[in-house]
Amino acid sequence: MIASPDRTPLPREFFDRPVLEVAPDLLGRILVRTTPEGLIAVRLTEVEAYDGPNDPGSHAYRGRTARNEVMFGRPGHVYVYFTYGMWHCMNLVCGPEGRASAVLLRAGEVIEGADLARKRRLSARNDKELAKGPARLATALGIDRALNGTDACAPGETPLRMLTGTAIPAHQVRNGPRTGVSGEGGDGDVHPWRYWVADDPTVSPYRAHAPKRRPS
DNA sequence: CTAGTGATTCCCT
DNA sequence: GGGAATCACTAGC
Numbered sequence: 001m002i003a004s005p006d007r008t009p010l011p012r013e014f015f016d017r018p019v020l021e022v023a024p025d026l027l028g029r030i031l032v033r034t035t036p037e038g039l040i041a042v043r044l045t046e047v048e049a050y051d052g053p054n055d056p057g058s059h060a061y062r063g064r065t066a067r068n069e070v071m072f073g074r075p076g077h078v079y080v081y082f083t084y085g086m087w088h089c090m091n092l093v094c095g096p097e098g099r100a101s102a103v104l105l106r107a108g109e110v111i112e113g114a115d116l117a118r119k120r121r122l123s124a125r126n127d128k129e130l131a132k133g134p135a136r137l138a139t140a141l142g143i144d145r146a147l148n149g150t151d152a153c154a155p156g157e158t159p160l161r162m163l164t165g166t167a168i169p170a171h172q173v174r175n176g177p178r179t180g181v182s183g184e185g186g187d188g189d190v191h192p193w194r195y196w197v198a199d200d201p202t203v204s205p206y207r208a209h210a211p212k213r214r215p216s
Numbered sequence: 217c218t219a220g221t222g223a224t225t226c227c228c229t
Numbered sequence: 230g231g232g233a234a235t236c237a238c239t240a241g242c
Contacts, residue, residue: 048234057234067227084235085224091234104234121236135235180234205218207235 005043006164008087012153014162016095023049023103024195026092030165031108033141034157040113042131042140043165044105045200048178049193050091056190057181060100071100078160080138080145084145087135088144092152092162098182106134106179106194109202133204141169144179172198179206180199 010029015022024047031042050058052071053170059081070079071093079091079102091102108131110117117130117140124130131137140145141162152160174196177189195202 050234059234062228065228081234082226083233085233087235089234106234114223133235137237178234 003166005116005166008164010153010162012076015092018073018098019051019094019101019103020193021094022094023047023193024170024175026103026105026162026165027173027195027197028093028166028168030092030111030159030163031105031141032163033143034159034161035142037111037142039118040117041111041163042108042137042141043111044057044108044201046107046194046196048104048181049191050102050104051191053194055101057178059101064100070102070149071102072098073149074080074151075153078147078150078152080143082145083135088135090138090139090141090147092144104134105137107132107196107202107204108137109200110140128201132202136204145169153192168197174198176206179204192196 002202006048026044026047029044031044033040047164052058052060055061055080060071064072067081067126070077074097075093077093077097078087079093082088089104094101094103114127150160152162159216176194177192178194181189214215
């Protein structure tokens with residue numbers, strides 16, 4: 001039998017821990033997005049950790065800028081960035097405050113509000129693709145930079161919230177190199193900080209960082 | 217399923 | 230100016 005997911009909000013203390021603890025613990029948790037159009041709930045199946053100024057793959061690696069400012073703030077807040085000229089991706093800031101660590105939400109299973117998600121993701125060929133990839137997840141949920149800095153742990157009605165859901169037991173958690181992140185000068189990521197649920201069909205395919213074509 | 221490529225805008229150097 | 234924490238589309242196996 002399947003236990004019904006816990007609908008209790010995740011408290012700020014959940015996020016105020018080292019990012020390598022929080023990231024795998026976020027798998028199986030439920031992200032709830034509320035807009036005037038309706039509500040969508042996503043069960044997280046894939047995430048990546050970014051550990052602030054000590055991590056060459058992190059947006060915060062070279063210090064504080066206008067874009068990454070939220071990462072240096074309080075845990076439990078949402079960092080949204082715009083990339084490749086078209087897409088948004090969302091992160092949850094982790095602890096301790098000032099370390100600028102965060103978890104990128106890479107994929108999930110839409111468990112509520114699939115009708116609305118399909119309207120926002122017209123190119124999805126099936127429901128497993130609705131939030132299969134970080135920009136797809138953000139698109140399905142209607143997330144853009146207007147939500148940058150939002151507190152996901154605020155009381156009352158909020159546009160974005162994390163619920164306890166059902167944590168994934170350690171033996172079903174996999175980890176490996178992060179997608180689209182290359183190491184310092186070598187190929188391959190420095191850190192195996194991508195976490196996903198074993199054998200879950202909503203996990204995005206791994207793609208190595210696109211190699212740059214050189215002139216001959 | 218995998219591999220290759222163009223799209224399109226912002227940010228930082 | 231260079232590259233980006235990506236996606237959609239196409240071709241081919």
